[in-house]
Amino acid sequence: MTSLILKVKTKTGQRVLKGLTSDSTIKELKQELSVISNIPVSRLIILSGYPPKKFDLSGDSKLLADSGLSSGEILIVEESQEPVQEVSTDPENENEECKEKLNNDLPGFLMKQIVPADNSCLFTSLNFVLSGILRDSSEVAPYMRQIVSHSVLSEPDTYSEAILGKPNDEYATWILNEKSWGGAIELSVLANYYGVEVAVVDTVNGIINRFGEDQKFPHRVFLMFDGIHYDPLYLETSQGEKIQTIFSADDERLLEEALQLGIEAKSSRQFTDVNKFMLKCLECNVFISGQAQAQQHAQSTGHTNFGEV
Structure with missing residues (x-):
């Protein structure tokens, strides 16, 4: 039996649904979604997957383990104008009017772009959110390492041995090595250099650490950190035509959505145990x-x- 953690989006907002397992039934799922959305069970329309398609709610006794539903999925709840007939839905004949309404209501989905684990994942990820293009670390990491090295050397009072864990000049040389990992110090330097707030979703603790927040930068980007590795986050439109990686620093809705991703990842243990890796x-x-x-x-x-x- 596996616990399921689902993100549920309704016309009134979104929340995380916990408590269901792979042994729960379709009937139990409908009852939970009805309570969350305040929509009668008989009028529920559920969409899942990407691109979103109708989820088959027929067969009250069917186990969720047999429905294709997995932990971490996003369920979009809508209300039918007429009671829904419990019949299996053919994806080829899905309700186009419902799909069009979905696209108009939702700006997109916050997604993770996987980058290579090559000791420069922080730099690769940050370049992706700044440019919207995934480049090889060899193209971007050396330049960013130079920025960090120069900043550390030029601000010895700010970046002292107490902060760096080693003498200032030694650290400035160390970070230039392609095998040296970036972390909080590099994020702080690069956030100030590029004039953008960097919000890092920490899946180990289920929190967001924000670098450059005190500078009141107008824009924000998102990274995800699992204990040893960084990946960038981006917003993909529901039509899948384009992505967005730079956002207004005033967008609290997206900040909350990123936090929920971190909480869900923590709950489903999508992080690296730093005591065992x-x-x-x-x-x-x-x-x-x-x-x-x-x-x-x-x-x-x-x-x-x-x-x-």
């Missing part, structure tokens, strides 16, 4: 398990370059 010291080729061992290895050897395994 495997690393390799790129200076002596020793394999290391977890963050604590990596820190101990760095302290005892002075080695600081680690790669994901």
Whole structure:
């Protein structure tokens, strides 16, 4: 039996539905959605998937495990003008009028773009949200590393050894190495350099960390962090024709939607356990398990370059 976490969108807003499992029935799903949407069970229309298609609500006793529904999906709830007949829906003959209404009501869906785990995922992800184009890390990371290195050197009081964990000039050299990982320091520097707030959805803790928020920048971009890896987030229109990666910093609705993504990912354990993930010291080729061992290895050897395994 698997727990299901579903995002439900209605005309009055959205919320996360918990409590159902793979052993729950279609009848139980309809009852939950009826309560959330304040729509009678007999008038429920549910759309799921991408592009959204009618979800088959026929067969009250059918298990959700057999319905094709999986945890993390978005369900869009609409009300039929007439009681819905419980018949299986053929995707080829779906209600075009309903689909058109959906496209008019929803601006799009917040999605994650997967980028390579090559020690430069932060830089690749940030370039994607700034440009809307996924480029190879070799094209973008060296330039961003140079920005960070120069900023650290030019502001020694702000980026002191206490903040960096190593002498200022040593850190400025270290970050230029293609195998060095970026993190909060790099995000802070790059947010200020590009004049944009960077909102990072932390799926380990189910929170959002915002870099550059105190500068009151007019625009915001989104990244997702799973404990060791960064991916960019973007808004895809319901028509799938274009994407948007830069948003108004005043858009609280999208900020809340990004937070819900983080909470859902945390609930479904879509993050890396930093106490167990495997690393390799790129200076002596020793394999290391977890963050604590990596820190101990760095302290005892002075080695600081680690790669994901």
